[in-house]
Amino acid sequence: MTIEVVNLTEKFSQITDQWDPKIIAQLNNYHLKIAKIQGEFVWHSHSETDEVFLVVNGFLVIHLRDRKLNLNPGELCVIPRGVEHKPAADDECQILMVEPAGTLNTGDAGGERTVEETAWI
Amino acid sequence: MTIEVVNLTEKFSQITDQWDPKIIAQLNNYHLKIAKIQGEFVWHSHSETDEVFLVVNGFLVIHLRDRKLNLNPGELCVIPRGVEHKPAADDECQILMVEPAGTLNTGDAGGERTVEETAWI
Numbered sequence: 001m002t003i004e005v006v007n008l009t010e011k012f013s014q015i016t017d018q019w020d021p022k023i024i025a026q027l028n029n030y031h032l033k034i035a036k037i038q039g040e041f042v043w044h045s046h047s048e049t050d051e052v053f054l055v056v057n058g059f060l061v062i063h064l065r066d067r068k069l070n071l072n073p074g075e076l077c078v079i080p081r082g083v084e085h086k087p088a089a090d091d092e093c094q095i096l097m098v099e100p101a102g103t104l105n106t107g108d109a110g111g112e113r114t115v116e117e118t119a120w121i
Numbered sequence: 122m123t124i125e126v127v128n129l130t131e132k133f134s135q136i137t138d139q140w141d142p143k144i145i146a147q148l149n150n151y152h153l154k155i156a157k158i159q160g161e162f163v164w165h166s167h168s169e170t171d172e173v174f175l176v177v178n179g180f181l182v183i184h185l186r187d188r189k190l191n192l193n194p195g196e197l198c199v200i201p202r203g204v205e206h207k208p209a210a211d212d213e214c215q216i217l218m219v220e221p222a223g224t225l226n227t228g229d230a231g232g233e234r235t236v237e238e239t240a241w242i
Binding site for chain 1: 124125126147148151153170173191192193200201
């Protein structure tokens with residue numbers, strides 16, 4: 001059994017592509033994932049799970065159908081299951097997510113931006 | 122339904138007591154908790170769950186029976202279920218934890234430092 005210290009800065013340095021989440025840790029059947037994002041994602045929801053977003057660097061906007069959430073570094077939110085949302089960032093933003101293993105980035109929307117197999121880094 | 126932005130700095134400012142974890146968010150049946158810690162905790166393990174520790178501020182040492190983990194801000198680790206560990210910090214340290222709702226801070230060890238009812242802030 002290996003218990004490793006995971007350094008977020010070092011893990012983000014391994015990511016080159018935006019909107020390409022990577023798994024950095026596993027907690028029971030949950031994954032901690034990180035991603036670099038910029039621009040607008042697709043509207044989607046997850047019918048089976050809530051989803052945590054924590055901003056590590058940059059500025060994240062999560063559009064909801066009736067308003068938007070503005071998150072600075074050190075801020076987080078939980079998007080409840082079934083709630084449509086669209087993450088966006090004007091400049092590159094580094095985020096940490098917590099969600100059940102197997103949760104797809106595009107949720108129930110699918111489409112060409114879906115990452116079918118999220119890799120570990 | 123309320124979806125709130127949670128600011129870690131603001132939440133930590135509400136905590137006065139050390140070793141007194143507070144819940145700041147819920148993800149399905151998991152809680153995100155924060156705590157201020159200083160000194161040494163008790164040796165314990167959680168037979169039913171893994172546990173995530175992320176250092177937000179300060180310097181955390183997690184003693185294992187055969188070695189110790191040193192975590193700086195922006196570093197995290199997962200203590201697997203059943204693994205004995207003892208968190209410690211020379212100076213006050215601010216940590217974020219992720220674990221199933223109802224997980225006790227002292228795990229299977231119990232004792233006077235157990236927080237039976239973890240409050241929301």
